[in-house]
Amino acid sequence: MPRVAMLYDVARLEEKMLAAELRGRAELELVHLPSQPLRLGEPPGGGVDAALVRAISLYRAVSSAAVAESWGAAVVNPPVPLMAAGDKLLTQALLERRGIPTPRALVAYTPEAAVEAAGELGYPVVFKPTVGSWGRLAALAGDGEAVRSIAEHREALGGPYKVHYLQEYVRKPGRDLRVICVGGRAVAAAYRVSPGGWLTNAARGARSIPARLDGEAEELAVGACEAVGVEVAGVDLVEDPERGYLVLEVNGVPEFKSLTSATGVNVAASIAEHVVWRARV
Amino acid sequence: MAKVKCPVCGGLVEVDDDALPGELVEHDCGVVLEVHRGPNGSITLKPFEGVEEDWGE
Numbered sequence: 001m002p003r004v005a006m007l008y009d010v011a012r013l014e015e016k017m018l019a020a021e022l023r024g025r026a027e028l029e030l031v032h033l034p035s036q037p038l039r040l041g042e043p044p045g046g047g048v049d050a051a052l053v054r055a056i057s058l059y060r061a062v063s064s065a066a067v068a069e070s071w072g073a074a075v076v077n078p079p080v081p082l083m084a085a086g087d088k089l090l091t092q093a094l095l096e097r098r099g100i101p102t103p104r105a106l107v108a109y110t111p112e113a114a115v116e117a118a119g120e121l122g123y124p125v126v127f128k129p130t131v132g133s134w135g136r137l138a139a140l141a142g143d144g145e146a147v148r149s150i151a152e153h154r155e156a157l158g159g160p161y162k163v164h165y166l167q168e169y170v171r172k173p174g175r176d177l178r179v180i181c182v183g184g185r186a187v188a189a190a191y192r193v194s195p196g197g198w199l200t201n202a203a204r205g206a207r208s209i210p211a212r213l214d215g216e217a218e219e220l221a222v223g224a225c226e227a228v229g230v231e232v233a234g235v236d237l238v239e240d241p242e243r244g245y246l247v248l249e250v251n252g253v254p255e256f257k258s259l260t261s262a263t264g265v266n267v268a269a270s271i272a273e274h275v276v277w278r279a280r281v
Numbered sequence: 282m283a284k285v286k287c288p289v290c291g292g293l294v295e296v297d298d299d300a301l302p303g304e305l306v307e308h309d310c311g312v313v314l315e316v317h318r319g320p321n322g323s324i325t326l327k328p329f330e331g332v333e334e335d336w337g338e
Contacts, residue, residue: 009332011303011316019301032302035317056332 002279003047005029005073007064008054013257014268015054021272026279033060043071050074050279052271054253058086058131061253074278077252081229085252089130089165091228098227100220101246105167111151114164118147126167130160135201140169170238170246176200177211177237179221180256180267183274186221188265189213202255208262217245224250232271285324287314296324305329
């Protein structure tokens, strides 16, 4: 039986479902990252064939994935694709390079340049941090004064917040589409319907309803995963009234409890099967 | 169900016997506690300090 490690920081419902599915298929080593040091080149229990990275924190995820690679394990997802997926700007750059449609975006490094970028994109404009999730710190700015104010606040926060990433506002039909991809195929999809605001994150109260996946959405979601290099991901697509689907984000450690509940698809089992397959090849 | 002492208020907290390390338990005193397991599998609780970034739904 292959040995699989699951690296995580919080045992949410997703991690509990994954642990249950992995236990039926492999010898499972739970690695709770806050509880113990990780040893480079020294796998826990004397050997690990594959590692599933489930840390909530981007930097914990990337660093623990790197340590797992030092064990000689197959890592899902590997550290560099995880970093690329965790940074929205890196993700979009990789998607653009592959020709996958995305909302138009500009990057600026000063508040003045951010105002110029917003003017080019038109108002309202989406002002996102390059890292983070649940829609946190994402802003919809209605004019240049708002853009300048947000940019100045971001400059005060420092670090990655000083990179001003502005995106056109897509007039989506009050929903977006979350597609879970595993090992090069789409396994489940659900619409996330906004309760009224412009954000459609489940963490912001969006409701998941099952979606029938059409060929175009599936092709784009799978292509987005290939562009970023992730094997397991939640890909967010938005429907533009004129251009069709645009890819918004690729989530390298996706939550899926709402989607599982809405669709009845056992996403945890699909992920566990893929990780065990990677352990064997 | 295991009964474990809350590190904040000292009251008893009920935790599932099969709880995973890293599971979160809310206690009546208002604190969120994180499950930890000792080498022998014993359960202890620590106040949850939170995490910063996520790829949420």
